Amino acid sequence: MLSAFPWLAAASLASGIVSLGFMRYLWPYRNRLGGRFFLATIGCEALWSLSYGLALFVFDPALREAFEVPIWIAINFIGVFFLAFALEYTGRGHILRSKVMGGVVALQALHTLVVVTNPLHRIAWSDYTVEPTHGLATVVYAHQPWLFVNAAGFVLMIAVASFLLADTVFSYGPLYRTQAAAIAVSPIFPGLPFLLWLAEVGPMPPLNLTPLLFPVHLAFDMYAFFSRDLFEMVPAARRVADRAAIDNLGSAVVIVDSGRRIIECNDEASRLLGTSRDDALGRRFETCFDDVDLDGDNEPITRRRGGRKRTYAVATSPLTGSAGAAVGDTIVFQDITEERRREQRLAVLNRVLRHNLRNDLNVVTGYLEMAEERVDDEDVREMLDVAAENTAGVVELGEKARHIERALDADVDDPDTVELRPLLDEIAEDLSGAEPDAEVVVDVGGDATLRATPSLLETVFENLLENALEHDPSDAPRVTVRVADVETEPGFLAVEVADDGPGIPEHELAVLDETEETALEHGSGLGLWIVKWGVDSLGGTVDFEVTESGTRVVLKLPAASEAAASHGEAGHEA
Structure with a gap:
């Protein structure tokens, strides 16, 4: 009569069946980044679980030892596929084509060959005997040094893959954190009993309980797949984007550590240095750029490239760690x-x-x-x-x-608070002196204040009012300035300049929306361009509305405060 132990064999078979079922659900995602290798990893787990579960019912020594071959094939290549998955999933797919990865695969193939031919040389294990325990075909054999080397490689690959996934957890914030953490932690559960079996810790003959804990491992994988969009949000995109952002910037970028050694640079920077990227890494920054001060303001530098002089603007920004401590600097060289x-x-x-x-x-x-x-x-x-x-x-x-x-x-980066009424009154007085028959009506409350460069603001309004008067053919041209009763963004004040002239010609306004003037369509003067450029520099917007009764220009400019904007409107409504 079988005791409870044969149920462990059944559990191992069930683990293999669950793995095959999970593979069925994963199959449509095989072409996603990491998908094929993740499938192969689960496939190896299924092979291990099914082979071990069946082997526990085989009591013939030769046939029982033959079952060790698929078990160790699965063991040898679980690590390879899981490492390949971690590399591709985290954006390090280029390593898969490296000589190092080729060496890893070749080594595991050698380990597999040793296992298959072990009956001939016994350098993996020896003294293989079947010792039935509680109705199971358990075995005892002496672990030879090669077996420990084989197992160490398997453990090392799983550890490296888990580290790469854990690095994603800490590097890319919450976006990929949950699924990467789940997959990184999952190998711990089957890994612990494997190490205990390898060290022959526990009752004799020892049972390799690793396949029995694959369901726990798969539970974490299923959580990452079904709940956290394992293959929908892939951190490889973030890593590739980070690299591409530097490479495709169009400017030379150099990153140095706190010791001022170059730890990263893009291809444009390597061309500026006149050396390859690999040769540049590790060199001290000052040996390459002795005319750049990372702690101060820098004037443009000149370098020769392709036999010609090129001028570069230098911008530096410090890099800080999570604790706020300086860990390096980023230096950008823009070709100007x-x-x-x-x-x-x-x-x-x-x-x-x-x-x-x-x-x-x-x-x-x-x-x-x-x-x-x-x-x-x-x-x-x-x-x-x-x-x-x-x-x-x-x-x-x-x-x-x-x-x-x-x-x-004028310095638009350091604006002042400008009272609008006095500025407009002064402009109106000057224009009335030049054209006595003209009338400029200023209907702006005393509380209306703007945040602007005074000289630039004066130039804008002076040109608007001057153009309105000059292009009005009547004997007594009239222009009115008032706070406009229109919807604006918070912190902005709308000012309206309206005249009763013939209106600005359509082609004059059309060129303001073009990137450049053309031979057939050009402005007759600089006035409108001055207004457009000036308002843009002030951080505002300008709209022109031409009707049969004249032209209405609405300027939306930064107010000195929210209160000033609301006071200006209140003064107008009053």
Whole structure:
């Protein structure tokens, strides 16, 4: 009569059947990252469990020893497949094609060959005998050194794979934490009885209870698969994205540790260094970049690449650990060669056009005035007047460009609190002095304040009001500035500038939405561009609405405070 022990054999068979069932559910995911290797791992567990369960009912010594072959094949390749799964699942798939991984597979194949041929040489185990215990075909054999080496490799691979999965738990936060932790912990349960059996700890003859704990291991795997989207959220994507973010940045990136040694760099950085990435790793940063100060502000540096000089802007940022301690620095080298060239060319052209053109046109203006005084023909005098007027317009345009440059170069990163009413009153007074028949109505409460660069804000409103008056053909042009009763984001104040002129032509507004002006569609002046650029620099938005009664421009600009924005609206409604 069988005691309770044969139920352990039945439990081993049941464990194998459960493993096969789990493989059936995993099959559709075989092409996901890590899927095929995870399937192979469960398959090895099924082979081990089924072979061991059947072997416990085989009492013929030769046949019983033959069952050790599939058991040890499963043992040898569980570690290989589980390690391969961990590598691919965590984004280290390139290691699978390395010589090291090839050596691991070759070593396990050698171990398997030794097990298969063990009856010929007995270097894995010896003195193999069947000693029935409680109705089970238990065996006793002497573990030879090769067997311990074989088992050590299996344990080491499982440990490395678990470490890689555990590293994902700590490196990538909660997104992949649960499923990676479940899979990393699961090998502990079958691993412990395997080590006890290997060390021959327990009753004699010892039973290898490892297959009996595979269901516990599978329970963790099933939890990761069914509850935590094992193959839907794969940490390999995060790891590949981290690597790609550095490689595809387009700028040279160097990462150093607290000892200022290079621990990572992308391909662009290695080209900047003039060496391979592997050669760069481990070198001290200052030996490669002696003109870069990681603790201070850095001016652009110049390097030769491909026989040409390139200019790089240097940006450094510290790396800190979980405790807030500095662990290194990230240094980004951005190639600004073309940008510098464009700036230099524009600066030269700007200086030549502004200085030389202004001086030459002033001379032209003087000669036109002299010629007009000496000419009696009215037709000629009229032509000279037109030439003088156009010349003055070009000079005025150059002066406006100079004011624009100064305004846009203002420090927008350190804005001030600006009271809107006094600023608008001053602009209105200046415009009324230049055009006595024009009327500028300022309907803005005294509490309306903005957070802006004063000179830039003044330039924006000055151009809006000036354009509204200049392009109104009536004898008494009128423009009104008021706080607009429109919906805005919290912390913003809407200001409306409205006129009763003919309206801004559609093609003038269309070019503001284009990336560049074209030959057939261009603005007639700088005014609208000044407004657009200025508002963008101030962190606001501008909308134009043209109707039959005129043009309505709504500017939404950062208010000095939430209270200021609400006070401005309250003042307008009152």
